[in-house]
Amino acid sequence: MILDWFTAPLQYGFMVKALWVSAFVGIVCAVLSCYITLKGWSLMGDAVSHAVVPGVVVAYALGIPFAVGAFLFGFGATVAIGYVKENTRLKEDAVIGVVFTGFFAFGLVLSTKIPSNIDLFHILFGNVLGISQGDIIQTLIAGLITLVVILLRRKDLLLFCFDPNHAKAIGLNTKLMYYTLLLVLALTTVTALQTAGIILVVAMLVTPGATAYLLSDRFDRMLAISVGTSLLSCILGVYLSYHLDVATGACIVVLLTLLFVAAMIFAPKYGLLSQLRLNKLYSQ
Secondary structure (H helix, E strand, C coil): CHHHHHHHHHHCHHHHHHHHHHHHHHHHHHHHHHHHHHHCCHHHHHHHHHHHHHHHHHHHHHCCCHHHHHHHHHHHHHHHHHHHHHHCCCCHHHHHHHHHHHHHHHHHHHHHHCCCCCCHHHHHHCCHHHCCHHHHHHHHHHHHHHHHHHHHCHHHHHHHHHCHHHHHHCCCCHHHHHHHHHHHHHHHHHHHHHHHHHHHHHHHHHHHHHHHHHHCCCHHHHHHHHHHHHHHHHHHHHHHHHHHCCCHHHHHHHHHHHHHHHHHHHCCCCCHHHHHHHHHHHHC
């Protein structure tokens, strides 16, 4: 019975594709998630994910791959955020709110004015079960570029995220690191677009790293935990979506959230139960 639960979906080609594409996207998002968590850029991920909407619509109108338009507008939004932040007195969170809502609204306007067969629901919430061969290739290219860039600059990016002032003091080009991180953030958003959609990609970019951050103080271990929790959620989420007949991306994010809640409560050092025990000891 249990074996049938796992093997039944594998009889369908679209389910096999959904499983390995989701797993690949989960790995890419989990790796970047650790850097975003250390940098405190969860809102930036939200901004990029919403800013790609006009890019998708424009790409359709011009007959070019969705990934190209999504990346250009996503990265453009992050550059705009950086420029406005550096040249005004506004704080980063305010700038992010203004820019990403503006891009998102512009995308909605374009989607209503440009005749197309774009399904806005699939853009917002993903459609990994119906992913085409062309979209798979785009996802693989964007994801592999992201992983290669992070691998090549992993130490510099880690120092920049952990202590940018120290990174600047030792001669590291922090502006280059800033835009490199924005670049891979935009690429990762494009990677996860088909799996989780614009709305849910934020959770895939933030939750694995946040969960791992509660469970470890060492970055290499944090990275392993992040990838492990993301992979588990993606694979199990695809299976559950098949058996329960629910949205795949949403199912993945629900599992990620449940793992985060479990870590928040039961983490041996930073969990709520552990903190409660420490408070009782100190109060005695």
